[in-house]
């Protein structure tokens with residue numbers, strides 16, 4: 001490791017610079033405190049940063065680094081508002097090369113907590129510290145420690161009860177901190193980051209020299225297996241680098257797409273839009289690509305001073321940059337064999353075990369799996385053997401009979417019903433049925449796997465798993481820890497003989513971590529149920545038999561209200577009356 005640089009003197013910013021700085025709240029929750037403190041460590045040239053939490057960060061946040069330290073005489077300035085070592089002249093604000101530059105964070109954090117800063121520049125033999133309570137000086141001290149800085153924040157918002165009320169439960173705050181650390185790491189993977197709580201280490205993100213290694217650590221091996229590289233110079237000093245997932249992996253929101261501009265995590269609708277546009281035709285509507293994109297651009301072309309938490313930046317000629325990004329992603333995507341091996345298929349074709357007795361599992365009757373002996377398990381059928389003969393769904397009081405003709409594109413079913421041509425979306429239909437059953441019965445049935453499937457969840461998903469253990473169980477998954485981020489899936493959701501692929505758990509966890517399907521307007525429970533239903537449903541690309549679709553349509557027809565939309569509002573079934581079909585062929589209706 002290279003030696004950290006010598007500390008630079010801290011100065012008060014002149015009034016002109018202060019006026020130009022985007023004003024606003026810097027810290028609103030524990031994760032923003034962690035973000036500011038880790039950014040300070042990174043700016044100080046640290047190679048390793050360790051974050052320790054108690055009570056999800058509400059009781060203690062302590063950030064420890066091996067960077068350049070703070071000179072003892074500068075300690076009082078460090079906690080003063082608008083005092084920074086990062087801008088020497090007002091013009092420097094136009095060319096910011098550090099993550100921080102406002103001199104606000106420590107003052108803002110100190111004002112709402114009990115703060116201690118202990119720091120030893122490498123040239124000094126001992127560390128000097130100061131402590132503050134609610135912004136008031138509460139002592140200075142000298143300590144022994146290795147070179148570097150520790151900032152300790154206790155009882156965050158203890159003196160601002162209104163703010164404290166808006167915080168989530170410790171487990172949820174802790175999860176947000178873990179996400180914040182992952183984002184920081186994906187933007188600057190050469191700095192090692194670890195996160196621990198009172199129970200031990202939660203995240204260890206070792207310094208990595210390549211984005212690929214960093215992605216493997218944060219996004220997991222299944223992402224890596226499904227990813228393609230993005231590498232593109234734009235002329236001048238602007239360039240993109242990244243790793244993006246093939247369309248087989250996607251999310252229902254933009255949170256799986258990590259953007260960094262010059263090593264700073266940023267949110268940018270324009271850039272996210274550009275990446276999404278590149279995936280048009282590859283992803284269904286409402287789905288977002290997953291991956292990491294780094295944009296390197298000369299610092300003078302980026303204005304980092306537009307948002308109080310530096311979350312957004314302004315990029316000169318942003319349209320042109322976004323256009324270039326869209327083209328670069330599109331080219332990389334088109335060049336990649338996007339019909340990737342399906343995830344988890346290697347673990348999949350195994351004989352289907354007889355389902356467990358309902359009584360033994362205490363499962364609700366409605367969703368009990370039915371024995372399906374003598375039929376190949378899903379996924380074993382090949383495309384060369386079309387599914388069995390057409391099936392007929394009998395008419396009900398409300399619905400005319402429907403004759404299934406066959407599948408197209410491994411997604412839609414062609415059917416004929418009372419003088420209409422019918423197209424049915426197999427995913428949407430099965431999703432709706434599962435959603436309704438979940439609403440009615442509270443959980444889905446499950447089926448034990450003969451050979452448990454091993455899945456790497458990684459630390460963050462493991463946290464989500466703990467936090468949402470109930471939902472995971474309701475969904476029908478039975479999961480067992482198997483050491484360091486590794487888990488064994490013992491049982492999966494099952495629906496009338498169909499077994500859900502174990503790796504669907506990954507997408508499900510990501511979605512509940514984000515609060516469930518955002519497109520479902522109702523409460524959190526409904527959104528979670530929609531996520532469960534989606535991940536347990538027959539998927540686009542699944543090869544299913546006519547009998548299976550028959551059972552889905554029968555269940556759909558049995559629903560109390562005719563619901564021809566899936567839980568996120570996409571249509572399930574579209575009818576084309578005969579007359580319309582005739583017109584396509586320029587026949588006058590008969």
Ligand code: ADP
Pocket residue numbers: 010036040041044065067068069070078079083084085086099100101102103104105106107149
């Ligand atoms: P900013 O990062 O915008 O300068 P802060 O309030 O976050 O403002 O920090 C104030 C100053 O304290 C920084 O400019 C830096 O000189 C010093 N400082 C803060 N944290 C560290 C650290 N971990 N290591 C070295 N110096 C630090």
Ligand code: MG
Pocket residue numbers: 036039040100101103104105106
């Ligand atoms: Mg800072």
